[in-house]
Amino acid sequence: xxxxxxxxxxxxxxxxxxxxxxxxxxxxxxxxxxxxxxxxxxxxxxxxxxxxxxxxxxxxxxxxxxxxxxxxxxxxxxxxxxxxxxxxxxxxxxxxxxxxxxxxxxxxxxxxxxxxxxxxxxxxxxxxxxxxxxxxxxxxxxxxxxxxxxxxxxxxxxxxxxxxxxxxxxxxxxxxxxxxxxxxxxxxxxxxxxxxxxxxxxxxxxxxxxxxxxxxxxxxxxxxxx
Numbered sequence: 001x002x003x004x005x006x007x008x009x010x011x012x013x014x015x016x017x018x019x020x021x022x023x024x025x026x027x028x029x030x031x032x033x034x035x036x037x038x039x040x041x042x043x044x045x046x047x048x049x050x051x052x053x054x055x056x057x058x059x060x061x062x063x064x065x066x067x068x069x070x071x072x073x074x075x076x077x078x079x080x081x082x083x084x085x086x087x088x089x090x091x092x093x094x095x096x097x098x099x100x101x102x103x104x105x106x107x108x109x110x111x112x113x114x115x116x117x118x119x120x121x122x123x124x125x126x127x128x129x130x131x132x133x134x135x136x137x138x139x140x141x142x143x144x145x146x147x148x149x150x151x152x153x154x155x156x157x158x159x160x161x162x163x164x165x166x167x168x169x170x171x172x173x174x175x176x177x178x179x180x181x182x183x184x185x186x187x188x189x190x191x192x193x194x195x196x197x198x199x200x201x202x203x204x205x206x207x208x209x210x211x212x213x214x215x216x217x218x219x220x221x222x223x224x225x226x
Contacts, residue, residue, distance in 0.1 A: 003196035005029040005054060005223075006214045009036035013044050019201055024051050026214045027128045029087070029196065031056055033207060035066035040076050046083045054087035054114070055080040062091045063208075066200055074098045081105040089145070092117040092136055104139050114174070115141030123148040123155035123177065130165050133173065143172045143195055149209070150177035156185045163193040174198075178209040186212055187220050 006027040010016040012158040020030050030049060034040045045053060057073050058064020064075050077088045078101060090102055092115055106113045114137045135148040136144040150156045156177050166173035172195040176185040190197050199214045
């Protein structure tokens with residue numbers, strides 16, 4: 001299944017809901033970036049939106065906007081699980097206590113835990129990438145997410161080849177590259193077995209370098225299928 005996740009990073013719940021409802025027909029999954037909200041809330045999104053929802057509360061140490069303590073950061077993710085969110089995202093680098101709490105919460109729930117790892121500077125060697133994937137699986141994630149910064153086509157190919165390893169390990173994998181060279185990977189990943197790709201509401205609202213708008217990504221997908 002080709003899953004297109006649209007990331008929404010607005011400062012208020014009202015703005016976030018309005019945008020989510022507008023782009024909903026183009027999205028398979030909607031990611032709510034809680035770390036961009038001035039006042040974090042989960043319930044309004046779950047009660048008003050019908051598309052599958054992913055909640056992310058990215059800390060500043062992983063390129064996000066949340067600067068509070070870890071317990072406060074994890075609390076809305078726990079709430080999202082209790083309210084039936086389809087996905088929650090936790091960083092591989094997060095404290096063990098956070099991972100333990102979310103694993104306990106998603107057990108016997110309808111929620112899926114995405115364990116993510118980002119490298120905003122470079123794309124490591126294949127050996128390190130495979131090692132990160134193995135770490136994510138060992139920690140009990142339902143879905144792995146590995147995103148790196150690409151500086152050339154070789155970086156992109158190393159990340160896309162991770163889908164072969166993920167298939168061997170039997171773990172769903174979200175994997176693509178940031179940066180100009182990585183744009184193609186955002187399209188190709190779901191054609192090569194990737195679980196999901198991410199895009200923005202519009203070009204000027206990208207939440208990561210090289211992120212396409214959902215309209216452009218849908219246009220590209222339509223051309224591929226013709």
